Amino acid sequence: MEDKILLEISGLVKRFGSETVLNGIDLSVHKGEVVVVLGPSGCGKSTLLRCMNGLEPPTDGTVLLDGKAVTADGKKITELRQKIGMVFQSYDLFPHKSIMDNITLAPIKVQKRPKREVEQDAQRLLKRVGLWEKRKAYPRELSGGQKQRAAIIRALCMNPELMLFDEVTAALDPEMVKEVLDVILELAESGMTMVIVTHEMQFARAVADRIIFLDNGKIVENSKPDEFFTNPKSQRAKDFLKTFSFEKRKNS
Ligand code: ADP
Ligand code: MG
Numbered sequence: 001m002e003d004k005i006l007l008e009i010s011g012l013v014k015r016f017g018s019e020t021v022l023n024g025i026d027l028s029v030h031k032g033e034v035v036v037v038l039g040p041s042g043c044g045k046s047t048l049l050r051c052m053n054g055l056e057p058p059t060d061g062t063v064l065l066d067g068k069a070v071t072a073d074g075k076k077i078t079e080l081r082q083k084i085g086m087v088f089q090s091y092d093l094f095p096h097k098s099i100m101d102n103i104t105l106a107p108i109k110v111q112k113r114p115k116r117e118v119e120q121d122a123q124r125l126l127k128r129v130g131l132w133e134k135r136k137a138y139p140r141e142l143s144g145g146q147k148q149r150a151a152i153i154r155a156l157c158m159n160p161e162l163m164l165f166d167e168v169t170a171a172l173d174p175e176m177v178k179e180v181l182d183v184i185l186e187l188a189e190s191g192m193t194m195v196i197v198t199h200e201m202q203f204a205r206a207v208a209d210r211i212i213f214l215d216n217g218k219i220v221e222n223s224k225p226d227e228f229f230t231n232p233k234s235q236r237a238k239d240f241l242k243t244f245s246f247e248k249r250k251n252s
Pocket of ligand 1: 016021039040041042043044045046047048
C-alpha cells in the first residue's frame with residue numbers, strides 16, 4: 001500500500017425519496033489498498049459502490065478519484081469512470097459476442113486503443129485466469145465461474161486504477177466460488193486498489209487490508225480484519241458476525 005490516497009469520500013449522503021441510505025460517509029482508500037465493505041442486506045453497500053463510480057449522484061458530499069470529482073458532469077466523467085472497473089453479481093456479458101470480443105470491445109471502441117495492443121492485453125489476461133481456451137466461446141457456453149472470471153478481466157482490460165466488486169460470487173454454485181475469489185486474491189497481491197462487497201467472510205479476512213462495517217447509513221467500524229473478526233466493537237457487527245457462525249450455535 002502506498003501513502004497516496006486514490007479514492008476520497010467526504011460527507012457522502014444518499015437519499016432515495018424520504019429514505020436516507022447513506023448518512024455521512026467519510027472514507028479514504030489508499031493506492032494499493034483493499035477495503036472490504038460488510039453490513040446487513042439493504043444497508044447501502046451497493047449504493048456506496050455505485051456512488052464511488054458515479055453511477056449514483058450523491059445527494060450531498062463528494063467522491064474524488066485522484067483528486068477529481070467522480071460526480072462531475074460531461075465528458076470528463078466518462079474518462080474518469082474508465083479508471084474505475086466494476087463487477088457485479090450478474091456478469092452482463094454480451095450474449096452474441098465471443099469472450100474475446102466481450103473483453104476487447106470497450107478498450108477498442110471507447111478507449112480507441114489499437115486493436116493489436118488490446119488483443120495482446122486480452123490474451124495475457126485470459127491466460128492469467130485460465131480462460132485462453134475459451135476465447136472463441138460464447139457466454140452461454142461457459143460456467144458461471146468462467147463467466148464471472150471473464151467479466152473480471154473485461155473490466156481489467158480497461159486498465160482501471162480502482163476495481164469495485166459487488167457480491168461477485170453471490171449467484172455462483174459453491175464449487176465455483178473459489179476459482180473467482182482466487183482471481184481477486186491474486187489481483188490484491190499484484191497491488192490493485194479494490195473495494196469489495198462480499199458475504200464470504202473467510203475471503204474477506206484474507207483479502208482485506210481494512211474492513212468497513214456499514215449500519216444505518218454510517219460506517220460503524222473501520223478496522224484491521226483481525227481486529228474486526230476477533231473483537232468487533234459494535235453490537236451490530238457482533239450480531240452480524242454471529243449469523244455466519246455455525247459452530248457456536250451448535251454448542252449453545
Ligand atoms: P445493500 O447492497 O447493502 O443490500 P443497497 O445499496 O442495494 O443495499 O440498498 C440500500 C437501500 O436503498 C435499500 O433500502 C434499497 O431499497 C434502497 N435503494 C437502492 N437503490 C435504490 C433506487 N435506485 N431507488 C430507490 N431505492 C433504492
Ligand atoms: Mg447489494
